[in-house]
Amino acid sequence: MPQYKARVYVTLKPSILDPQGRTVERALSHLEHGNVSGVRVGKYIELSLSGEPAEVETQLRDITQNVLSNPVMEDARWELSEA
Amino acid sequence: MPQYKARVYVTLKPSILDPQGRTVERALSHLEHGNVSGVRVGKYIELSLSGEPAEVETQLRDITQNVLSNPVMEDARWELSEA
Numbered sequence: 001m002p003q004y005k006a007r008v009y010v011t012l013k014p015s016i017l018d019p020q021g022r023t024v025e026r027a028l029s030h031l032e033h034g035n036v037s038g039v040r041v042g043k044y045i046e047l048s049l050s051g052e053p054a055e056v057e058t059q060l061r062d063i064t065q066n067v068l069s070n071p072v073m074e075d076a077r078w079e080l081s082e083a
Numbered sequence: 084m085p086q087y088k089a090r091v092y093v094t095l096k097p098s099i100l101d102p103q104g105r106t107v108e109r110a111l112s113h114l115e116h117g118n119v120s121g122v123r124v125g126k127y128i129e130l131s132l133s134g135e136p137a138e139v140e141t142q143l144r145d146i147t148q149n150v151l152s153n154p155v156m157e158d159a160r161w162e163l164s165e166a
Contacts (some may be wrong), residue, residue: 044092
C-alpha cells in the first residue's frame with residue numbers, strides 16, 4: 001500500500017487573540033529584537049498514512065478538521081507527499 | 084525599511100519521545116484511522132521583522148535557536164519571505 005507523509009499547520013484565526021504569541025513578542029523586545037512584530041504561535045503536526053491516494057486525501061481532511069484543529073478558533077492547512 | 088515575514092517550524096528531535104503525538108495517534112486509531120502512524124506534534128510560529136536582509140537573516144537564526152526552540156531536544160527550520 002502506498003505510504004504518504006502529511007504535514008498539518010494549525011494557526012489561530014486572525015481575529016483570535018494569541019497570548020502566547022504576545023508573550024514571545026514581549027520577551028523578544030526585551031532581548032533587543034524590537035523590530036519583531038505579529039508573533040503568532042501555532043501547531044505543526046507530521047504524520048504518516050498508508051492507503052490509496054484519494055482515500056488518504058479525504059481522510060487527512062477529516063483528521064485535520066475534526067481532530068487536529070478546532071474550526072471555530074483555528075485555521076488549518078495541510079500538505080501531502082509520497083513517503 | 085523592508086518588511087519580512089518568517090515562518091519557523093520547531094519539531095522534537097527524532098530520538099525524543101513525543102507523548103502528545105502518541106496520544107493523538109491512539110485517539111486516531113480509535114476513530115477508525117488505524118492506518119495513521121508516526122504522529123509528531125511540533126510548533127509553527129509566524130512573525131514579522133523589519134530591517135535589512137542580511138541583518139534580518141542573522142537575527143532570525145538567533146531568535147529561532149535561542150528563543151523559539153531548545154536545541155538540546157528540538158530541531159528548528161525557518162523560511163523568510165518579503166512581506
